[in-house]
Amino acid sequence: MLLAGVSRRIPAGSEGRSPRSVAKLTKRSEDYSQWYLDIVTRAEMADYAPVKGCMVIRPWGYAIWERMQRALDDMFKATGHVNCYFPLLIPQSFLQKEAEHVEGFAPECAVVTRGGDKELEEPLVIRPTSETIIWAMYKKWIQSWRDLPLLYNQWANVVRWEMRTRLFLRTAEFLWQEGHTAHAGQQEAVEEAERMLGVYRRFAEDWMAMPVLAGRKSEGQKFPGAVTTYTIEALMQDGKALQAGTSHYLGQNFARAFDVQFQNRDGQLEYVYATSWGVSTRLVGALVMSHSDDAGLVLPPRLAPLEVVIVPIPKAGADNAAIEQAAYRLAEPLEGKVRIRVDDRDNVSPGWKFNEWELKGVPVRIELGPKDLQKGQAVVVRRDTGQKMPMSQDAAAFEVPRLLEEIQSSLFAKAKARLEANCRSADSYDGFKKVVERDGGFVLAPWCGSRECEGRIGDETKATIRLISDEAEECPACMLCGKGPARRVPFAVSY
RNA sequence: CGGGGCGUAGCGCAGCCUGGUUAGCGCGUGUGGUUUGGGACCACAAGGUCGCGGGUUCGAAUCCCGCCGCCCCGACCA
Numbered sequence: 159m160l161l162a163g164v165s166r167r168i169p170a171g172s173e174g175r176s177p178r179s180v181a182k183l184t185k186r187s188e189d190y191s192q193w194y195l196d197i198v199t200r201a202e203m204a205d206y207a208p209v210k211g212c213m214v215i216r217p218w219g220y221a222i223w224e225r226m227q228r229a230l231d232d233m234f235k236a237t238g239h240v241n242c243y244f245p246l247l248i249p250q251s252f253l254q255k256e257a258e259h260v261e262g263f264a265p266e267c268a269v270v271t272r273g274g275d276k277e278l279e280e281p282l283v284i285r286p287t288s289e290t291i292i293w294a295m296y297k298k299w300i301q302s303w304r305d306l307p308l309l310y311n312q313w314a315n316v317v318r319w320e321m322r323t324r325l326f327l328r329t330a331e332f333l334w335q336e337g338h339t340a341h342a343g344q345q346e347a348v349e350e351a352e353r354m355l356g357v358y359r360r361f362a363e364d365w366m367a368m369p370v371l372a373g374r375k376s377e378g379q380k381f382p383g384a385v386t387t388y389t390i391e392a393l394m395q396d397g398k399a400l401q402a403g404t405s406h407y408l409g410q411n412f413a414r415a416f417d418v419q420f421q422n423r424d425g426q427l428e429y430v431y432a433t434s435w436g437v438s439t440r441l442v443g444a445l446v447m448s449h450s451d452d453a454g455l456v457l458p459p460r461l462a463p464l465e466v467v468i469v470p471i472p473k474a475g476a477d478n479a480a481i482e483q484a485a486y487r488l489a490e491p492l493e494g495k496v497r498i499r500v501d502d503r504d505n506v507s508p509g510w511k512f513n514e515w516e517l518k519g520v521p522v523r524i525e526l527g528p529k530d531l532q533k534g535q536a537v538v539v540r541r542d543t544g545q546k547m548p549m550s551q552d553a554a555a556f557e558v559p560r561l562l563e564e565i566q567s568s569l570f571a572k573a574k575a576r577l578e579a580n581c582r583s584a585d586s587y588d589g590f591k592k593v594v595e596r597d598g599g600f601v602l603a604p605w606c607g608s609r610e611c612e613g614r615i616g617d618e619t620k621a622t623i624r625l626i627s628d629e630a631e632e633c634p635a636c637m638l639c640g641k642g643p644a645r646r647v648p649f650a651v652s653y
Numbered sequence: 654c655g656g657g658g659c660g661u662a663g664c665g666c667a668g669c670c671u672g673g674u675u676a677g678c679g680c681g682u683g684u685g686g687u688u689u690g691g692g693a694c695c696a697c698a699a700g701g702u703c704g705c706g707g708g709u710u711c712g713a714a715u716c717c718c719g720c721c722g723c724c725c726c727g728a729c730c731a
Contacts, residue, residue, distance in 0.1 A: 191725080210723080265729070287731095321654085321729060328730070401731065438731050471690055509691040527690055537690085
């Protein structure tokens with residue numbers, strides 16, 4: 159019989175589903191890129207849509223995104239932001255008002271030219287980002303310093319017509335959040351941009367268990383229209399860097415473009431200071447590539463749609479009803495505390511279930527068979543290490559929440575160790591090229607700050623400057639041009 | 654846009670070169686039964702515009718022409 163409160167349902171993505179393919183995943187060592195795609199598709203996180211470059215986010219992938227959204231949204235609210243929604247379609251002329259912005263985004267805009275059966279008077283751009291339409295509206299809402307700051311965020315989809323796409327990492331349409339704030343002072347706006355980068359960093363570390371480097375982007379890699387772009391950069395298991403979140407101090411660029419002025423305390427008109435900041439469904443891809451292994455996805459418990467799955471193991475001649483009942487009894491005290499389900503499907507074998515839940519990255523599995531029942535125990539298995547821990551059923555109830563926390567911090571520790579092990583230094587350009595080629599990862603090397611050197615290094619090695627840190631070590635000479643002063647900045651081949 | 658590969662059942666493929674019964678195999682799917690501690694087994698069954706359009710031919714998945722789409726690798730990017 160069912161115990162009260164414990165759902166029988168296998169959650170989104172596997173609702174009483176039958177088995178499908180049994181093909182093995184591509185191994186990381188064989189083809190990293192294919193390994194990634196295998197996990198994303200086989201774990202049923204996403205699938206290719208009929209339109210090139212577009213993807214369907216399936217329930218298992220979307221559930222991860224929902225958990226990310228919730229955590230981030232709470233953090234945004236805790237820092238004083240409110241949610242709102244601006245429209246998908248933007249008059250093309252809006253994009254053109256900010257010179258760098260239009261230059262940056264025009265090449266990748268999808269444009270609507272027809273409505274119904276009529277040609278539109280002015281083409282409408284499907285938002286690649288919303289600064290322009292938001293600042294057009296801010297003009298209406300801001301008159302005085304008393305109207306400021308405006309701390310707005312929206313959860314939305316955007317479209318960027320990319321040449322080359324990859325599930326989650328780069329798709330023509332993606333989901334994200336974009337914060338857009340307006341401030342009465344430069345200092346305050348800069349602080350906001352830095353604060354939100356801090357939020358992203360904390361989210362990456364505390365929720366995704368993904369350590370990051372944080373800093374500013376070089377002039378050449380700034381967001382189109384930004385004065386300063388801040389970034390967090392993560393390191394994937396193949397040694398490539400991934401930009402995981404950005405925050406921009408926009409200065410008065412958009413306020414000027416849209417003529418948004420406010421009267422300051424002294425009664426003078428002044429352009430409003432702006433920031434914007436965003437993270438996207440790319441984070442789901444980052445998550446996959448941070449922790450997963452050759453058996454499939456490995457999820458940090460805090461973002462796992464399902465944290466614990468209990469697999470009852472029936473046996474001929476055993477009291478299988480009792481086994482299943484014990485499984486539900488085991489789950490009951492944990493319901494509400496952790497996301498837990500009993501996988502009582504009878505059309506697949508326990509072995510199948512083990513593999514499937516490992517593929518899907520569920521952090522903890524509890525096996526419960528006749529032998530366990532006799533001993534009053536259950537076998538608790540960690541997804542991240544594979545470690546099997548027999549423990550009494552009573553102990554499991556209070557051990558499991560602790561174990562989940564342990565897994566969360568252990569994933570972070572492991573990823574951090576990997577990041578640190580993959581931060582190397584080079585002083586000469588020859589040495590730099592060697593390290594980039596042989597080891598990958600972040601390579602810290604002296605750079606004079608010129609766009610020319612940055613560009614040439616990028617062209618010749620594929621490694622780009624990921625960020626510039628305030629604590630960057632000063633060096634006498636750039637590794638390329640030999641001029642000084644230079645700073646030591648992390649380069650990496652990136653996604 | 655350049656280079657490479659592919660398009661035949663839900664998935665993975667064979668067949669094509671050398672045209673010819675009713676287009677095949679594995680996995681999966683449905684039903685019934687036995688099973689279940691690391692991807693179980695038996696029986697029966699369902700499932701196909703051979704990417705699209707044209708041509709050659711008595712006859713085309715197969716040969717010819719055109720088109721479309723997708724994937725992978727490069728140039729733009731969260």
